[in-house]
Amino acid sequence: MLIGAARTPAELDAMVARRAAGLPLEHVVGWAEFCGLRIAVDPRVFVPRRRTEFLVGHAIALARQAAGDDAAGPGRLAADSGGRAPARRRAVVVDLCCGSGAAGAAVAAALGGRIELHAADIDPAAVRCARRNLAASAQVHEGDLYDPLPAALRGRVDVLIANVPYVPTGEVGLLPPEARIHEERVALDGGADGLDVMRRVTAAAPLWLAPGGHLLVETSERQAPQAAGILARGGLTPRVASSSEMNVTVVIGTRPARQSEPGG
Ligand SMILES: C[S@@+](CC[C@H](N)C(=O)[O-])C[C@H]1O[C@@H](n2cnc3c(N)ncnc32)[C@H](O)[C@@H]1O
Numbered sequence: 001m002l003i004g005a006a007r008t009p010a011e012l013d014a015m016v017a018r019r020a021a022g023l024p025l026e027h028v029v030g031w032a033e034f035c036g037l038r039i040a041v042d043p044r045v046f047v048p049r050r051r052t053e054f055l056v057g058h059a060i061a062l063a064r065q066a067a068g069d070d071a072a073g074p075g076r077l078a079a080d081s082g083g084r085a086p087a088r089r090r091a092v093v094v095d096l097c098c099g100s101g102a103a104g105a106a107v108a109a110a111l112g113g114r115i116e117l118h119a120a121d122i123d124p125a126a127v128r129c130a131r132r133n134l135a136a137s138a139q140v141h142e143g144d145l146y147d148p149l150p151a152a153l154r155g156r157v158d159v160l161i162a163n164v165p166y167v168p169t170g171e172v173g174l175l176p177p178e179a180r181i182h183e184e185r186v187a188l189d190g191g192a193d194g195l196d197v198m199r200r201v202t203a204a205a206p207l208w209l210a211p212g213g214h215l216l217v218e219t220s221e222r223q224a225p226q227a228a229g230i231l232a233r234g235g236l237t238p239r240v241a242s243s244s245e246m247n248v249t250v251v252i253g254t255r256p257a258r259q260s261e262p263g264g
Contacts (some may be wrong), residue, residue: 035106048102066158101130
């Protein structure tokens with residue numbers, strides 16, 4: 001990869017030196033491959049992990065259903081369709097804790113133009129990077145979790161992707177140096193049991209999700225039962241999906257279709 005990326009022998013020497021000093025390969029070349037896309041990754045911004053493609057696959061399927069692509073899915077019925085065909089519309093997707101914006105970019109690429117995409121992150125470097133990767137396909141907001149999202153999204157989000165930090169504080173020191181040293185702590189540390197950010201995301205999720213909308217979080221296999229419990233207590237119907245091949249677990253929480261607006 002370095003040979004392919006360097007334009008001169010001198011540049012190759014410099015890249016090899018940076019990699020040998022422990023910089024992640026993606027930070028050296030400036031991009032990561034994710035879902036077949038080339039995602040720009042600036043220094044210190046979280047490198048999108050290949051295992052997160054599993055979460056994105058589920059997000060794409062759910063966004064397609066919401067957009068009415070899947071006749072068997074819960075797409076909204078057109079008023080004049082006599083209940084026969086789901087109306088095709090733009091799915092509303094939010095990529096919370098978006099980092100480089102890789103997950104949102106992959107969903108946008110799969111859905112073509114039929115998506116209203118918002119992304120948000122607290123780290124200004126991540127937000128700058130996501131704005132480049134998502135360009136015209138999304139609005140990218142900077143701030144704490146839902147704080148920077150437009151209020152008009154409340155109760156309208158079909159698919160809420162939240163690949164939040166989930167490493168327990170006591171285990172951050174055990175991560176490979178590429179993560180421990182070269183990615184921001186805020187991108188990794190999920191608190192004592194790793195689930196603190198997920199708890200905060202879940203607590204407010206029913207306010208933002210459309211009826212029947214979905215929250216998707218990645219966890220470790222060990223955390224999954226606890227994460228499913230947190231989603232259930234937050235009023236969402238949880239299901240766990242995992243892939244041993246990709247070594248990844250995703251918990252999907254669905255807002256019941258007929259639940260009333262919290263506080264409304
Ligand atoms: C594990 S990384 C995932 C990044 C991206 N979703 C991906 O899969 O490549 C977690 C991201 O959450 C962001 N983050 C952590 N706490 C946050 C908060 N309170 N509000 C918004 N973003 C936060 C970090 O800056 C980091 O970019």
